[in-house]
Amino acid sequence: MTSKVIHSVNEARVLSKKVLPRVVFDYIEGGADDEITMKSNVDDFNKVRLLQKVDGTISDPELSTDVLGKKLSFPLVLAPCGLVRVMHPDGGIGVAKAAKSAGIQSVLSTVSGNSIEEVASVADSTLWFQLYSAGGRDESKKLIDKAEKNGVHTLVVTVDTPALGNRERDRNNGVTTPLRITPDNVVGLGLQVLSKPVWTVRMVQDGVKVFNKTRSKSKSKASRNDGKSMLSMAASPFSWEEIKWIREYWNHKLVIKGLMDVNDGLTAASLGVDGIVVSNHGGRQLDSSPSTISVLPDFVKEIGGKLDVLVDGGVRRGTHIAKALSLGADAVMIGRPYLYGLSVSGEQGVSDVISALKSELKRSLILLGCKSVSELRSQKWLAK
């Protein structure tokens, strides 16, 4: 089953659910509180309607585009995601390799489970680094310096986690927030793990301590990144003062991720950042915040053209990428879609998901009668 080629994000999701213990699948899948925002991210993408035009001469539309000074083979970036090594031993290395072979960029999370050294060495210039810091400026400085030392030239600062979202699936599965495996929940997890032998064998071979108690000393450190336990992150608050300081300290491309209010977009632009990601963390933080696609047009109107505007949350199809670009985004990011692929067949699964989205986007352009991704950036492709 695991060597099967994946043809769509939905298919990857179904297979992922079969492979993973519920605790891990729910960690990927879940959102905050009642998951209102998480669901509306996808629902609102589905509500946008595309308008085809007769052309009939297009068979090979141009999908490549420049984002933050990098050429992408199509407008997709793999979003930063934590704990990827508990999904598959390929972890962050597999994710970065799949992005590189597809000619796109990936973003390594501070809490991915793989060190920046090992991931940067396989990714070359296709890796961006996402910053969380539970330890204030000193910790930020250490992480930023390490990113630069490893040749990373785009820093993505996530600003929507001043507290951790209330992920009730995790709590109901008996894991604590931050997600942690403790002796108290080993029994429940034991049953889940035994029923998913493929995952269990992979993890044991990789040396991940599925059943081990994490050290309480490390609880508050977002930077702990050894991937050998199911440790998650702590809250990571950033004020605009901190962002200003990071802008002065970091001489390369700077992206702020997690903006939903256009006034915050204006503040980010005034501080000289190079890009923003309109994001509600895939509905995992503030529940009842609007869907990202519904607020995207405000950002494009106010700051589009001044800096690069990316959007994530709910992208599941090539048509969704087409819709985001028609509404003015420069590129989209995906989180869960590639995590499903990773959990099914590691690097290959991530590559399959990327390929599926790329071919769906290509088909969408042909069907729309649109020659290129740059031509796609127009409301003329949207039905009223």
Ligand SMILES: Cc1cc2nc3c(=O)[nH]c(=O)nc-3n(C[C@H](O)[C@H](O)[C@H](O)COP(=O)(O)O)c2cc1C
């Ligand atoms: C399992 C999981 C872990 C995540 N970890 C991080 C993280 O470490 N840093 C971060 O900035 N965002 C994190 N996110 C949010 C993603 O970067 C992204 O914003 C979100 O997944 C996009 O929504 P989508 O999953 O619907 O594509 C995580 C998302 C998921 C699903």
